Amino acid sequence: SLLPSHLLTFYLSTHSTAKYSMWSFLPRYLYLQFSKTANAFFLFITILQQIPDVSPTGKYTTLVPLLVILVISGIKEIVEDYVSVLLVNALKNTILLLIVILKIHVNVGDIVKATNGQFLPADMVLISSSEPQATCFVATSNLDGETNLKIRQALSETATMKTEKQLSNLSGKIKCEEPNFHFNSFAGTLYLNEKSPISIGPDQVLLRGTQLKNTEWILGIVVYTGFETKFMQNAVKSPLKRSKVEKVTNMQILVLFLLLLVMSLVSCVGAIYWKDRYRAEPWYIGKSGNFGFDLLVFIILYHNLIPISLLVTLEIVKYIQALFINWDEDMHFKGSNVYAMARTSNLNEELGQVEYLFSDKTGTLTCNVMTFKKCSIAGITYGQSPCFISDAYEFNDPALLQNFENDHPTKEYIKEFLTLLCVCHTVVPEREGNNISYQASSPDEAALVKGAKKLGFVFTTRMPNSVTIEAMGEELTFEILNVLEFSSNRKRMSIIVRTPEGRLRLYCKGAVSDLSLAGLRTLCVAYIDLTEIEYEQWLVMYKKAITVVKDRMKTLEDCYDSIEKKFLLLGATAIEDRLQARVPETITSLLKANIKIWVLTGDKQETAINIAYSCKLLSGQMPRIQLNANSLEATQQVISQNCQDLGALLGKENDLALIIDGKTLKYALHVEVRKCFLNLALSCRTVLCCRLSPLQKAEIVDVVKKQVKAITLAIGDGANDVGMIQTAHVGVGISGNEGMLATNNSDYAIAQFSYLEKLLLVHGAWNYFRVTKCILYCFYKNVVLYIIELWFAIVNGFSGQIIFERWCISLYNVIFTSLPPFTLGIFERCCSQESLLRYPQLYRISQTGDIFNIKVLWIQCINAIVHSFILFWLPAKMLEHGSNFIVFCYVVVTVCLKAGLETMSWNKFTHFAIWGSIMIWLGFFAVYSSLWPTVPVAPEMTGQGSMALVCPHFWLGFFIVPIVCLIQNVAWKSNTCHRTLLEEVREMESRVLISVTRMFTVRIYLLTASPCFALSDGYAFSQVERAVISQEELVRSYDTTKNKPQKTFSSATLE
Amino acid sequence: MIKRQQRRRRRRLRVFCQGQQAGALGRPPARLGAAPGGSMAMNYNAKDEVDGGPPCPPGGTAKTRRPDNTAFKQQRLPAWQPILTAGTVLPTFFIIGLIFIPIGIGIFVTSNNIREIEIDYTGTDPSSPCNKCLSPNVTPCVCTINFTLEQSFEGNVFMYYGLSNFYQNHRRYVKSRDDGQLNGDPSALLNPSKECEPYRRNEDKPIAPCGAIANSMFNDTLELFQVGNASDLTPIPLKKKGIAWWTDKNVKFRNPPGTDPLEERFKGTTKPVNWVKPVYMLDSDEDNNGFINEDFIVWMRTAALPTFRKLYRLIERKNDLHPTLPAGRYYLNITYNYPVHSFDGRKRMILSTISWMGGKNPFLGIAYITIGSISFLLGVVLLVINHKYRNSSNTADITI
Secondary structure, eight states: OOOHHHHHHHHHHHHOOOOOOTTTHHHHHHHHHHTSHHHHHHHHHHHHHTSTTTOTTOSSTTHHHHHHHHHHHHHHHHHHHHHHHHHHHHHHHHHHHHHHHHTSOOOTTOEEEEETTOBOSSEEEEEEESSTTSEEEEEOHHHHOOOSEEEEEOOTTTTTOOSHHHHHHOOEEEEEOOOOSOTTOOOEEEEETTSOOEEEOGGGEEOTTOEEESOSEEEEEEEEOGGGSHHHHTOOOOOOOOOHHHHHHHHHHHHHHHHHHHHHHHHHHHHHHHHHHTSSOOTTSOSOOOHHHHHHHHHHHHGGGSOTTHHHHHHHHHHHHHHHHHHOGGGOBTTTTBOOEESOSTTTGGGGGEEEEEEOSTTTTEEEEEEEEEEEETTEEESOTHHHHSSOOSOOOHHHHHHHHTTOTTHHHHHHHHHHHHHSSOOEEEEETTEEEEEOSSHHHHHHHHHHHHTTEEEEEEOSSEEEEEETTEEEEEEEEEEEOOOTTTOEEEEEEEOTTSOEEEEEEEEOHHHHTTSSEEEEEEEEEEOHHHHHHHHHHHHHHTTOOTTHHHHHHHHHHHHOOSBEEEEEEEEEEEEOTTHHHHHHHHHHTTOEEEEEOSSOHHHHHHHHHHTTSSOTTSOEEEEOOSSHHHHHHHHHHHHHHHGGGTTSOEEEEEEEEHHHHHHHTSHHHHHHHHHHHHTEEEEEEESOOHHHHHHHHHHHHHHHOSEEEEEEOSGGGHHHHHHSSEEEEEOSSSOSHHHHHOSEEESSTTHHHIIIIIIIHHHHHHHHHHHHHHHHHHHHHHHHHHHHHHHTTSOOOOSSOHHHHHHIIIIITTHHHHHHHHHOOSSOHHHHHHOGGGHHHHHHTTTSSHHHHHHHHHHHHHHHHHHHHHHHHHTTTSOTHHHHHHHHHHHHHHHHHHOSSBOHHHHHHHHHHHHHHHHHHHHHTTOTTTSSSOGGGTTHHHHHHTOHHHHHHHHHHHHHHHHHHHHHHTOOSOOOHHHHHHHHHHHHHHOHHHHHHHHHHHHHHOHHHHGGGOSSOTTHHHHHHHHHHHHHHHHHTOSSOOBOOTTTTOO | OHHHHHHHHHHHHHHHHHHHHHHHHTOOHHHHHTOSSHHHHHHHHHHHHHTTSOOOOTTSGGGGGSTTOOTTTTTOOOOBOOOOOHHHHHHHHHHHHHHHHHHHHHHHHHHHHSOEEEEEOOOOSTTSGGGGGGSTTSOSEEEEEEEEESSOBOSOEEEEEEEESOOTTOHHHHTOOOHHHHTTOHHHHHSOOGGGTTSSEETTEEBSSOSHHHHTOOOOEEEEEEEOTTSOEEEOOOBOSSOSOHHIIIIIOOOOSSSSOHHHHTTTOBOOTTOSSOGGGSOSSGGGSGGGOHHHHHHHSOOSSSSEEEEEEEEOOOOSSSOSBOSEEEEEEEEEOOOOGGGTOEEEEEEEEOBTTBSOOHHHHHHHHHHHHHHHHHHHHHHHHHHHHTTTOOOOOOOO
């Protein structure tokens, strides 16, 4: 077992986002900053500079910019931390509660008492509870993401043990399976002294992390603690995520560092060569140097090749980008007043590179709101299309009640149908005054019960052995004899009741596969009248089956099957699993953006397929590969068979859908099958994985991430998605009504799936452009300035002399050229939001990463070297007897104009940054050169300003040097023969802006894109026509055999 | 310009509102077009009316009215999107070409009109009169070089000395000075900066001026004589004041304070090792002596490149009628002190007139002409490419 302190750490690390406390700020912050290689490097340089006579730039020229940067980044950290503290306040109570609970030291075998509202500290078997039938309710949203409460009921053998005395007399043992991560299964046996063994199933087990609800207290025996709990078995360690761009940048910084060493070495060798030329140094030079000393000098001289301001610039830029995401009104969900939230700013640009999207289904694609939409009773379909437009999304067809009241021939069927809906379920009613609300383990059931209530059949009371309903005002009580539970294999649940009239009846509702394909979730309802003898016989079998430990499920299912025969079909229900707004449009758009979408769900295969249809992931013609196998061999065989069938198409993107369930996936991810499976899966356009455990979700993301080397994004809303959210490169949480766990572990939280479109296509693409341009530009400007030092070294005898005044150099990054990277990083945009959304193809530019990779970085560096060459040698020749400080002016001007050339979109800030930087430098130049001796700095600058600014040579060079540098870039960029999509779009945009007539088209576009209009068709209704026909067909077949209404259900229609 | 951008922004916002609103209310856009007061009024009308309209789901009009919903936060700041197309780039290239070529020609011609003569008097060539001075034993060594001006020099003529292969930009050389001392700071005078090592102290006395730069001050003396018709020598008057920058002479360099004679003020210091005379004996003129001696100041402003020239003397023009230096024969009389042979250095004397743009510099003009031509050529090349490929260019299908 595990100590509570560990649990505590786990909880705190997942819940607490505040990084610093008031006292720990400075040490922690400094540690954090200097653990970054670049900052440590600059600290090292600062220390080097303190060695007397080594630094060509004085003692403090690195220290000052470093301090400036640390202060700025410190302010940013404080602001960010303060904000996140505010955000976390909402969670504070939860955390405190958890801490209190976790202080309890629990061991396996302990008997634990928990009270209402508490989170349970360990997995335990329920002994008894305060409630009459030893039941209790738990909220499992932290575990599986489902909001509905679950009922747990203690074994009747232990239900009476409520007092301390009874408990202290309790002795026996519990045998249970090995710890595993499946929430919905548990197999154990309770051996109480002097009693026969009793089986324990998932119904008796309370899991750690769940919350006790509507129950005063419970008693339980701890069976798993710590890492053995199902909650921890599903936990994935929260990783530190870094973006691809960041990795490339770090790599490049390393390369620059090597370049720095090489340059220093070359310069040292140059110095030796220079000395050797005269056998000794010239007489006029004072002291002589030595190799080791020179090396340090050159390292200090060239150290700013590594852009000192890059990290802090990026941090601030990304922080503001994150704010833009948070501020975005298009991602503001008015319904719950939730804005999108960037919980990290590290991954902003990663949003622009997503290639694989892993989506949860329930709560992510769908609202997780089930509505009873239609039904078919004895061949008549109720609930026609009018409700499609009406605002009330619920069942709304007066014909049903009319038929019932007007003694329509099918009246009895209607009555039986609605009674069944009221009786055959596991819903629990909760009365609050006159209102009855329903707590259901299945949202479908709740929807059906609510539907029945609306039609006058109100389910009012549930007793452990009976249910009471009000059928049109008449109170009826049904004794519940047995519940033949739902399982995914059976796809149906039945309930054996004794009706008020004293008859034995089996009510059943079950899925019909071909019906449910049609977009709505359909269930058939049927009943059997049982004879007493039949029932008695079956009961014996049943009692035997439920005590089996091994393969109990299978045994039970066989047992159930034996009685579920000769059904009398009443009709069918149709429930709509509403899609969130604009889900199909979003998916279409994302598919166009070359993002592959995988749906990973814990839900049933049929439901998943349904949803895939309704959100246009699957289409009717699309061939489907369905993988359902029960063993490794079978899986291997079916996968390789499919791979062979694909033949040459394998590895390419095909219009195929792959559907696989969790069990098969377990085999498919076996080492020997994995590669083959991935090949197959990656060749399909759509992949649906159903019945996955949270860990499997994480696993599949991980496997794909490693296999394809592409950026993956996982989106989900429940605690069961935490694993994959953390595993994927980018994790997006849907901040809805579900537990906060997904949101708290995500990198970005949005309120609706459809906001993903804007998050990726607009923010992602923009941020990618911004960050990469900012990085490229920072590299560029540093290389330009510091390679000039190398050229200068050639003419100053490799002595390590600086060409510019020391403070000009050290302020270059912090002041003179600090603004353009910010405007590039914050305001740059390749084209407008509307265009990016309208042409999702534009996303591919950032997705492929063609505008930022090692090659591009090198091209930029070489370009910078060429520029520095021009910037040094052209003035050197032109202004033969002039001053070297003039060169610095040209560098600043050229570098600022280069930023202008890179900028695709100039707003007022851009203008300010570019022209302002040039003016700031000229102003600084003028002021700085007149400070000495009043202020004891820069004696060598004295008079430079006034001399340069009136010198015609200076101005002649001022215009020509930057032009010489940049003309090649302009020529390169204005490549006119091949226009990319982006260029076309940009051109079109500028035309639209100019021409008023074009504006009209924009207006029309906005009209059609307006969410006002998109709302109405956003849910699972895609194939209504077919659904109706199928239902009718089914029911009609029932009509024909009306006189002998017996139909075997078990194998024909139900799988 | 700004105005126009603002209007553009409003128009965009308006379109957005109208689009939403017209749709929501089912009203045709024409109704809005009929609103009086032009486009601006329409804008606000449309906005005001929204209040009465039905509420819109996310992304609707409501957001344009939120106080914190600024164009900045929604990233809808008006922006100019420059597009580098043939239409914009080609004219730019041609214009650059058309502007730069004439300027270049102008500069080139001006530069060519500047008279300049350079005389190398290092004496490495055995036939040179100064060859004898290469040996350090001959002191003092005086040599005379005669030269002929083919054309007369008009206006003020500047006399420079030039050194080659002399690394005044060497790190350990550049820093070897004390600007405080040179600025007349009394404490620095007696206790010079460590940077001056090893020329900081000599025989326990502080060196004034300290450091390697001062120590290596150029100390050749150049005199110019015009050779008359009867081989008579007329000395050319060389002005030694006015050769330093004003700020250097008046701000940066100052003698130690006091009213005593200069020698007193420098008391307790010693002369740089290589100097013959102490710093207070550089000139008889009080205003050109000590640290503010202009020859000294000029030397102390270190050159950026190893080949450099420094202003030595001014030859002021006499009057408009006579050229400052008429064509003819001249003698350059050199008192040869400065050793450059050890580091393969060269010494030159340069005479030059100036123009509005300074001294002779053909490179600048050539640079302008070259860049102008390249730009023009690029324009032509791009024009050809554009013309050739325009028809076959793939117009990406943007109506997908």
